[in-house]
Amino acid sequence: MSGKEEILSEVTTKALHKERETVGSPFVENPRMTCREVNVYYGDKKAINNVNIDIARNEVIAMIGPSGCGKSTFLRCLNRMNDTIEGCRVTGDLRLDGMDIHDKNVDVVPLRARVGMVFQKPNPFPKSIFDNVAYGPKIHGLAQNKAELDEIVERSLKKAGLWDEVKDRLTQPGTGLSGGQQQRLCIARAIAVSPEVILMDEPCSALDPIATARIEELIAELRQHYSIVIVTHSMQQAARVSQRTAYFHLGDLIEVGMTDRVFTNPRHQLTEDYITGRFG
């Protein structure tokens, strides 16, 4: 067929998807994490409905969607943080490097080191900058002696892009840092225990544009070593930092795709309506 005939014979009306099945590419080759048939209930109320998705290695995946759609709830499934919430029940199969994270033999403390979390509001412990970062490696026994611990702290603060700003005041309280510095301190704290995945729930929503830009740059660097799952309300942030974007709607995973594609040509009507602000 010539080019012309081919174009003419194409389906001429390409309607956007409207069903509630996930469209796009939720699965990847050689994933870091796999999530299959994940449902989450708060009491009788279902907050996450049959979600299937993989988290790739060395990817930043953004989770977007309207308030209350279940982004935070789903994020918390990935390191069993929902266990800590009264009345919350998770079903389905979640695996980290093939290991079932709900297996009876899995201890959640090391699991949460391997799948670390950074919260919306920077929450340093009321301790020194040094101790904030050293705490995790200490309880996980990652350092044999003080010299090793010093090294882990320095390396983590460097990776978090904070070292130069705090190296002369490591004994001062972490709570005395600026908001953006505190958030980088929390990232250093997550990094210190050698995670494989870092979960971030709106990590920049309390920060100004400059501090936000620093965190975003940091995210791009961290991707070389970790998988990062970031929940964000900022479309621009999702577009800037992630390689894939997942769109949630009322507990359903509606669409997953390469971020550049999702933001230029989404496949699902709900995604289109949400990212263009025509929602509801």
Add this chain to the structure above:
Amino acid sequence: MPVHHTFHNELEKLNQKLLTMVAMVEDRVRKAVTVIETHDEELVKSIIRSDYQIDDMEVEIEEDCLKIMALHQPVASDLRFLITVIKVNNEIERIGDMAVNIAKRVDVISQSTSVMKGAFDYSEMSEHVITMLKMSLDALVHRDAAMARQIFLIEDKVNTLRNQAYDAVVKMLSLYPEHPGCMINNYLLARHLERIADRATNIAEEVIYLVEGEIVRLR
């Protein structure tokens, strides 16, 4: 996600401006193909004189697009719409220029003393070009990718007629070599008509991108 009323109002205003410009250029091209046949002096002058309106409109639309991009950082269909407007805007302005060029050619031809100055019939080609332009603009207005695809079929006919015009002019030149300028200007009419058809095809490609998000190139 807040609903951006201002943003969507801006897009709607831009759409209205584009429609105004679309109507303007269609009117110019219709007048241009009319004067090919009638050599109406007044109409020729008015086509040449009124070109600044389309030029001004093009600048205004482009500025609006840049402003909306910078202020609202549109995505998805909104982004595609703005990109389409920027590109189509440019095509429309050039089509306006072609209408002016046709008027200028007609002006030269009508002043010629050649006995053969009216020997060429561009009515069929004009008709196809008007159809292509109208379809591409209607496809744009109604976001109709199927209609946009139909345009590519007509384009071949226009190309064939352009080639025939060339042969006819070459033949005339050898038979009546005393007024080469008139003959060449007659051939240029065919070239200008063909260029309008090309640009209508470009608009059709943009419409397909707008509607389907796929970039297509037909040449």
